[in-house]
Amino acid sequence: xxxxxxxxxxxxxxxxxxxxxxxxxxxxxxxxxxxxxxxxxxxxxxxxxxxxxxxxxxxxxxxxxxxxxxxxxxxxxxxxxxx
Amino acid sequence: xxxxxxxxxxxxxxxxxxxxxxxxxxxxxxxxxxxxxxxxxxxxxxxxxxxxxxxxxxxxxxxxxxxxxxxxxxxxxxxxxxxxxxxxxxxxxxxxxxxxxxxxxxxxxxxxxxxxxxxxxxxxxxxxxxxxxxxxxxxxxxxxxxxxxxxxxxxxxxxxxxxxxxxxxxxxxxxxxxxxxxxxxxxxxxxxxxxxxxxxxxxxxxxxxxxxxxxxxxxxxxxxxxxxxxxxxxxxxxxxxxxxxxxxxxxxxxxxxxxxxxxx
Numbered sequence: 001x002x003x004x005x006x007x008x009x010x011x012x013x014x015x016x017x018x019x020x021x022x023x024x025x026x027x028x029x030x031x032x033x034x035x036x037x038x039x040x041x042x043x044x045x046x047x048x049x050x051x052x053x054x055x056x057x058x059x060x061x062x063x064x065x066x067x068x069x070x071x072x073x074x075x076x077x078x079x080x081x082x083x
Numbered sequence: 084x085x086x087x088x089x090x091x092x093x094x095x096x097x098x099x100x101x102x103x104x105x106x107x108x109x110x111x112x113x114x115x116x117x118x119x120x121x122x123x124x125x126x127x128x129x130x131x132x133x134x135x136x137x138x139x140x141x142x143x144x145x146x147x148x149x150x151x152x153x154x155x156x157x158x159x160x161x162x163x164x165x166x167x168x169x170x171x172x173x174x175x176x177x178x179x180x181x182x183x184x185x186x187x188x189x190x191x192x193x194x195x196x197x198x199x200x201x202x203x204x205x206x207x208x209x210x211x212x213x214x215x216x217x218x219x220x221x222x223x224x225x226x227x228x229x230x231x232x233x234x235x236x237x238x239x240x241x242x243x244x245x246x247x248x249x250x251x252x253x254x255x256x257x258x259x260x261x262x263x264x265x266x267x268x269x270x271x272x273x274x275x276x277x278x279x280x281x282x283x284x285x286x287x288x289x290x291x292x293x294x295x296x297x298x299x300x301x302x303x304x305x306x307x308x309x310x311x312x313x314x315x316x317x318x319x320x321x322x323x324x325x326x327x328x329x330x331x332x333x334x335x336x337x338x339x340x341x342x343x344x345x346x347x
Binding site for chain 2: 001002003004005006011012013014015016017019020021
């Protein structure tokens with residue numbers, strides 16, 4: 001079996017928002033108020049939230065190492081900014 | 084940042100490469116910015132110049148475009164220079180190339196160490212799904228218990244049948260849960276022989292049509308040496324051919340899940 005690179009948005013999103021190098025706070029751009037990208041991408045992920053609500057996708061529960069049904073909204077990692 | 088304060092210069096960070104070359108990749112960055120390297124000794128940061136301000140938009144399509152651009156730049160650098168250390172989306176520094184160079188200098192040993200540790204390794208995603216029925220049928224104990232319960236319920240009057248039906252449903256759920264745990268454990272022990280590191284993935288991706296209706300059993304991010312990918316593929320092929328199971332194997336990705344550099 002050969003691995004495929006489908007580059008679907010959800011695969012990419014999960015890696016880019018939640019993983020990789022994260023900078024020390026002193027170097028990060030400080031933006032007063034809301035992490036802009038986080039909120040906007042949450043809207044973009046609304047379709048995923050809907051799929052979760054309808055049980056079409058199941059989220060991975062880190063504690064039990066199992067998938068669990070209807071876990072609630074999917075919250076993205078958001079931008080690396082400080083208020 | 085204080086309101087009214089001038090927004091200064093900044094650098095958007097994509098990745099760190101294990102090469103001290105000074106070059107430009109062209110206009111492949113977010114918003115078609117020119118992406119280039121800022122070298123320090125034998126490593127370099129892959130960046131584009133921008134304002135010292137996080138990227139934000141109300142346009143979903145724009146947000147998606149930015150993410151895919153970020154990923155594309157990481158892939159391009161990886162193809163040319165081997166395994167890179169990828170940044171999360173929207174990491175910026177204030178200042179200019181010298182700021183980036185100073186940061187590289189301060190963290191050189193850590194970065195070089197990670198680049199060495201992850202050389203020739205990529206991240207792969209493994210998701211395994213199973214037909215719900217197969218989970219129960221394959222467990223003879225559960226199957227005969229459930230068969231017995233079902234036959235008994237069919238003979239009961241309505242009221243009693245309803246109560247036992249609820250118990251039956253809970254028993255099915257438990258059998259599936261037990262089946263999933265057993266299967267997950269078995270698959271993990273087969274996979275771990277061929278990977279260097281393995282982590283559960285938090286969220287499933289959008290499931291392709293061919294897997295719809297199947298129960299997710301396990302989702303893993305795996306760090307795999309390039310020489311062992313084929314062997315891992317063979318193991319996954321054997322799992323995929325088992326009755327009721329299906330495997331989704333994607334990658335390679337830069338080692339997002341395995342970079343041990345947080346808050347540097």
